[in-house]
Amino acid sequence: MNRVAIPLAVFGALLALPLIGLSSYTMHILVLVLMWTTIGMAWNLLGGYCGQVSFGHAAYFGVGAYTAGILYFKLQISAWWGIPLSVAVVSVFAFLLGYIVLKLRGPFFALATLASGEVLRITTENMGEFTNGTLGILIQQRTWIEKTWYYYIILAIAALTFVVIRKLVASKWGYYFVAIREDQDAAESLGIDTTRYKTIALVISAILTGICGAFYTNYMGYIDPHIVFALHDISIITIMIVMVGGVATEWGALIGAGIMVLLAEWIRAIPGLGASHQAFFGILLIAIIIFLPNGIVGDLPKITRLFRRARA
Amino acid sequence: MGSAQLEVLLQTLISGLLLGGLYALIGLGMTLIMGVMKIINLAHGELMMVGMYIAFWMFTLFGVDPYLSVFIAGPVLFFLGIAIQKFLVNPVLKVDSILPENQVILTVGIGMVLSSAATIAFKSDYRSTPVSYGTSAFYLSDIWKGSPIELSLSIPWSVSFVFALAITGALWFFLQKTDMGKSIRATSQDLDAALLMGVNVQRMRVVTFGLGSGLVGAAGCLFIPIYYLYPALGGQFTLIAFVITILGGLGSNVGAILGGLILGLFESLTATYVGMGWAPVGRFLIFIAALLFLPGGVASLLRRRTFGK
Numbered sequence: 001m002n003r004v005a006i007p008l009a010v011f012g013a014l015l016a017l018p019l020i021g022l023s024s025y026t027m028h029i030l031v032l033v034l035m036w037t038t039i040g041m042a043w044n045l046l047g048g049y050c051g052q053v054s055f056g057h058a059a060y061f062g063v064g065a066y067t068a069g070i071l072y073f074k075l076q077i078s079a080w081w082g083i084p085l086s087v088a089v090v091s092v093f094a095f096l097l098g099y100i101v102l103k104l105r106g107p108f109f110a111l112a113t114l115a116s117g118e119v120l121r122i123t124t125e126n127m128g129e130f131t132n133g134t135l136g137i138l139i140q141q142r143t144w145i146e147k148t149w150y151y152y153i154i155l156a157i158a159a160l161t162f163v164v165i166r167k168l169v170a171s172k173w174g175y176y177f178v179a180i181r182e183d184q185d186a187a188e189s190l191g192i193d194t195t196r197y198k199t200i201a202l203v204i205s206a207i208l209t210g211i212c213g214a215f216y217t218n219y220m221g222y223i224d225p226h227i228v229f230a231l232h233d234i235s236i237i238t239i240m241i242v243m244v245g246g247v248a249t250e251w252g253a254l255i256g257a258g259i260m261v262l263l264a265e266w267i268r269a270i271p272g273l274g275a276s277h278q279a280f281f282g283i284l285l286i287a288i289i290i291f292l293p294n295g296i297v298g299d300l301p302k303i304t305r306l307f308r309r310a311r312a
Numbered sequence: 313m314g315s316a317q318l319e320v321l322l323q324t325l326i327s328g329l330l331l332g333g334l335y336a337l338i339g340l341g342m343t344l345i346m347g348v349m350k351i352i353n354l355a356h357g358e359l360m361m362v363g364m365y366i367a368f369w370m371f372t373l374f375g376v377d378p379y380l381s382v383f384i385a386g387p388v389l390f391f392l393g394i395a396i397q398k399f400l401v402n403p404v405l406k407v408d409s410i411l412p413e414n415q416v417i418l419t420v421g422i423g424m425v426l427s428s429a430a431t432i433a434f435k436s437d438y439r440s441t442p443v444s445y446g447t448s449a450f451y452l453s454d455i456w457k458g459s460p461i462e463l464s465l466s467i468p469w470s471v472s473f474v475f476a477l478a479i480t481g482a483l484w485f486f487l488q489k490t491d492m493g494k495s496i497r498a499t500s501q502d503l504d505a506a507l508l509m510g511v512n513v514q515r516m517r518v519v520t521f522g523l524g525s526g527l528v529g530a531a532g533c534l535f536i537p538i539y540y541l542y543p544a545l546g547g548q549f550t551l552i553a554f555v556i557t558i559l560g561g562l563g564s565n566v567g568a569i570l571g572g573l574i575l576g577l578f579e580s581l582t583a584t585y586v587g588m589g590w591a592p593v594g595r596f597l598i599f600i601a602a603l604l605f606l607p608g609g610v611a612s613l614l615r616r617r618t619f620g621k
Binding site: 047048051053055100103104106107108110111112114115116118119122123125126181231232236239243247248276277278279281282283285286289290293294298 | 351352400403404407408409410411412413414416417418420421422423424425427428429431432547551554555558587589590592593596597599600603604
């Protein structure tokens with residue numbers, strides 16, 4: 001019962017949130033939180049459930065963003081078409097990249113994905129004709145000035161992602177993913193085609209991330225290779241969101257995204273320390289790994305135990 | 313091929329070789345840590361950045377030549393590495409978590425803290441050490457008057473290369489001939505067997521992390537006379553170090569040296585014949601090619617030949 005009631009309650013609350021008349025800035029924060037939640041959930045499917053820690057989700061985010069951007073820049077078609085189109089483009093990219101990187105395991109996989117993100121960034125920078133290079137792409141007219149519609153669109157994407165991932169994890173595929181995470185050789189010997197299921201997890205995860213990228217282009221109205229293929233500000237933040245919230249948990253991404261986005265905004269507001277948000281993120285990351293290796297949601301029993309002991 | 317083209321090619325090869333020597337030093341530190349710890353140190357480039365800042369400030373404040381700073385930055389980074397290993401990496405090795413990659417993510421966190429601390433402390437300005445010999449070079453025509461082609465050898469590059477060779481030689485001696493070096497190699501080959509033979513594995517881990525950091529710190533000092541410095545420079549060199557380690561073969565020291573040289577030559581060739589901006593792409597292409605076609609790296613080729621005999 002709770003499995004249905006809680007998500008519905010959260011969804012209902014999020015649906016009603018804009019009705020209470022929030023400021024444009026608050027809406028912006030909410031949009032960012034939902035976007036990062038979606039990316040976090042997508043990463044969690046591959047990293048948390050399937051155990052393939054990707055350091056290069058910026059690759060898929062960027063490809064999605066540039067799909068929308070190039071549609072507008074080269075063909076003068078509304079960048080919103082980038083959202084459906086990015087599904088196709090990103091899945092092709094993810095399939096090709098996966099063919100290379102999924103042969104590798106553990107840390108090698110991590111580093112190869114990191115490299116793939118960087119390669120795409122540099123390639124985009126150097127293909128000036130097609131991508132407008134380092135100048136980036138600017139969407140001249142924004143669709144809406146108000147944030148409300150953007151909010152509902154990203155809420156729909158996030159809700160859809162939540163449902164897709166929950167269904168996947170509960171299905172046979174989900175069990176295959178976890179089996180691969182726990183012991184790839186054992187999974188292989190039980191007859192699971194590990195390469196195939198890793199590719200499936202990667203492609204789905206990439207598509208969901210790519211959709212967020214296409215949304216980002218529409219929402220922010222400006223992209224350049226350094227923003228959308230950023231190693232620290234996209235790939236690493238994605239990992240942090242999931243690590244902070246909780247690896248392989250349903251709600252971890254939402255909690256993590258909320259904390260990270262608010263923390264980033266909060267640090268930005270401190271005069272003189274604005275540029276240093278990464279130092280705080282780094283310290284937070286180190287602390288989380290040492291003290292709460294399974295994240296806030298994953299280590300909830302541990303946290304409650306600590307509090308209870310403190311009270312006693 | 314005309315003499316002009318030959319000149320360009322030879323000059324490219326020379327600068328590639330010199331760059332490769334420095335790369336080898338970076339790769340060696342990484343491969344040592346990887347061999348013993350079985351983790352990838354994604355803060356490697358950031359540690360090098362710290363070494364470069366030490367050299368930069370020694371030069372700016374006290375006029376210490378960057379090459380002398382090798383003997384300052386090396387030890388400082390050695391102790392920094394020891395501290396990181398003792399207080400951050402070791403506790404993480406003990407905790408239980410779903411993902412085994414936690415240690416790798418930890419080093420990412422360390423790297424972020426280092427580079428952003430450098431940004432806060434030193435601003436993100438580009439800096440360099442304007443040494444007096446910075447732009448001087450040897451010319452082939454000085455030695456051989458009738459030379460049909462003209463080649464030059466930049467003095468700081470050559471000095472850095474010689475230093476890199478000397479440090480590599482010293483490291484080789486340490487690993488091959490001393491007790492501690494042998495213990496480190498034993499730990500990297502088989503942790504359990506080394507433990508059974510009475511090697512203090514915990515201590516070897518700490519020393520290795522220190523040694524790896526010290527090496528990359530020294531490499532930073534060798535880089536500063538020929539390169540510029542900014543806080544975000546680390547990430548790029550972490551990737552370079554990783555590409556070298558893969559290219560050379562994991563945990564193989566000879567492999568790391570060869571990997572460094574190959575990468576240096578390759579980058580230099582890409583920069584000359586394809587375009588400056590594409591050099592990093594070339595780096596990743598060679599990385600992916602190595603992963604696909606030569607997963608054991610150059611070291612596996614060497615090993616195959618010895619076994620064949």
